[in-house]
Amino acid sequence: MSGRAALAFEEREYTAARLDALAAGLAGTLARRGVRAGDRVALMASNRPEFVVAVRAVWRLGAAVVLFSPSWKRGEAEHALKVTEPSHAVGDHPLLAGLMPMLHLDEEPVRPSNAAFPELAPDTDALLVFSSGTTGLPKAVRHTHASFGAAVRNWRATLELTARDRIQIATPPSHILGLLNIETALQTGAWMRLHRRYDLDLLLWTIESDRITVEMAVAPIALAIASHPELESFDLSSLRYIMWGATPVTPEIAETVTRRTGVGWVPAYGASELPVIACNPVSGARLDSVGRAAPGVELRVVSLETGEPAGPGETGEIQARSDSLMAGYLPAEATAAAFDGGWYRTGDVGHIDEGGWVRLTDRAKEMIKVRGFQVAPAEVEAVLHGHPAVADCAVYGVPDGANGEAVVAAVAADGPVDPGELIALVGDRLASYKRPSEVVLVEEIPRLPSGKVLRRLLKERHGSTAGG
Known part of the structure; x- marks a missing residue:
């Protein structure tokens, strides 16, 4: 299995062993630059294999990755630096390089290494990703190795992903869903193609040529697929389903794609703070619900008026708890408002019927x-x-x-x-x-x-x- 490709990017392919060796090599370089366990390392990079290598290199050292979106402007990056105070930076973006010393992914080739590193403590920070939380300026969501590891396990179970699956990723890995998909594929042994950028024709062609089995889509991609004039010319028969996430399903668009391709949808629901909250079953998914509580997740509805738990079918705020729940926010004082006695307050309004099906009806959050x-x-x-x-x-x-x-x-x-x-x-x-x-x-x-x-x-x- 060690010789089997795990990640493809344009004409290049990487085995899991190769990615591990490159991560070890980059970890050595970062260590020589002073990165130590407990540090925070800012990462601002485009969609590329080196992004994956950089994340894993930082983790090898017991440091936490702070994900910076390549789409940010200077003020957004400055805010992120102020909130998270990283001591080091790595990436390929000139904006970050202009704000602090940065190890540039293109200026020093990463040499593979077989160096060993200590086991990671589960309760140490692994990842900081930005979310607007409930209100105010974006906050950094803190995930430990334990919480993000639980999110990966829950996502794999939800998608029924196995080593036989083949996926592709065109969404930014600096977003929680992008990194979750990457790590879940790597830990499952599924084959993955990483795209430099989103290109619909290329995505559809790749489904056909790479025999992709699980496709991820947000609403604009779903709309683009539904309205593609030559959709029927692509062979999408390898797909088991398309996952719809990040926004509510538009049934007309989903049904149009299914009618034209024969491929069904699996709607899912999550947040940076708790990456997998609810999901439809792979068999028997429906478009009028984000699904049932994901494996490892408990859900409840709380009355907006009284704050007391509501009964089946009653409308209120959706709250969740799980081992995959964030450790908290930075700044730390923002954390308390996100919790209700150990339950994460999603800020989403909806109800859960007696069968456990979740329907979202409104947003309590201002974001x-x-x-x-x-x-x-x-x-x-x-x-x-x-x-x-x-x-x-x-x-x-x-x-x-x-x-x-x-x-x-x-x-x-x-x-x-x-x-x-x-x-x-x-x-x-x-x-x-x-x-x-x-x-x-x-x-x-x-x-x-x-x-x-x-x-x-x-x-x-x-x-x-x-x-x-």
Whole structure:
């Protein structure tokens, strides 16, 4: 088995033994640069095998990986550095290299090594990945080796993944789902192709040529597949199913793909804080539910009014607990609000029927989901407040078909202001998916006496205006 390819990238293939040797070699280089157990190492790199090698190299040393998205702008990276305070950096992105000394993945070839490293303590930090949590600026989610290892086991059981499976990954590995898929494939012995970037025709062609058995999709990819004019020309018969995650299923799109290809869907539901919360069974999946509690996960619904556990079919906040639950946030003071007596507060509103099927109906959290990525309103608002003409503002999400939601900014201005200028300002400072699709000029931002923005009122006004 040691000679069997584990990872393919363009024309290159790597066995598991080769990846291990490269990780050991890079770990030696990092150790010579001063990385020690307990340190945090920032990683900002594109989709490439060296990303996988770098993660495992940091882990060999007992250090934690801090995942930086390659789509971030300078302000976002500076915020991440302030929150996590990494002592070292590795990657291929000039932005990170400009902020702190970085071991560049292209400037020093990684030489394989057979060096041995100590066993990792399960309760030490393995991974820090950014999430908007409940409110405010993005927080770093802390996963230990034990919690992320549990997430991998739960995901493998949920997907019924075996060494016979073949998957491909085009989503950013800096996102929790991308890294979860990579680690699950490696630990299961499944074959995996890593793509440099998302290209729909290439993905469809690769399903055919590589005989992919499990495909991962977020809503925009699902829409692109459903609307592909030549979809029937691709042989997708190797697929066991397509997993739909990150955003609610759009039944019309899913059914169109199934009608045109014969391939069914497996909807799943998770969060950076608890990567696999619920999932449909591989056989007998349905499109009106995110599924039942994943293996190793307990779920309950809590009344929004009383905070008491609700009965079957009653609506409230979905809460979860599992060995795969995060250790907490950075900054640490944000952690307490995410828990309710040991249960993780998802911030999602829904109900669970007597059969255990989970249906999500609303979001209690203020974060906006755009193409599966989280956008924290406070982060966009902070940029808008930097414009001299903005007296007050509030950012909220509105439904946007397969993209999930679109970002909208309501702005009360001190004087004349061009909405396009404000949109460009956010685009210059933040990742492109955080840029508002629309700026609505208003007389004032509706707030409670406490100062809390009434975002639901803004959404209702937006809907009535759009309808009119």
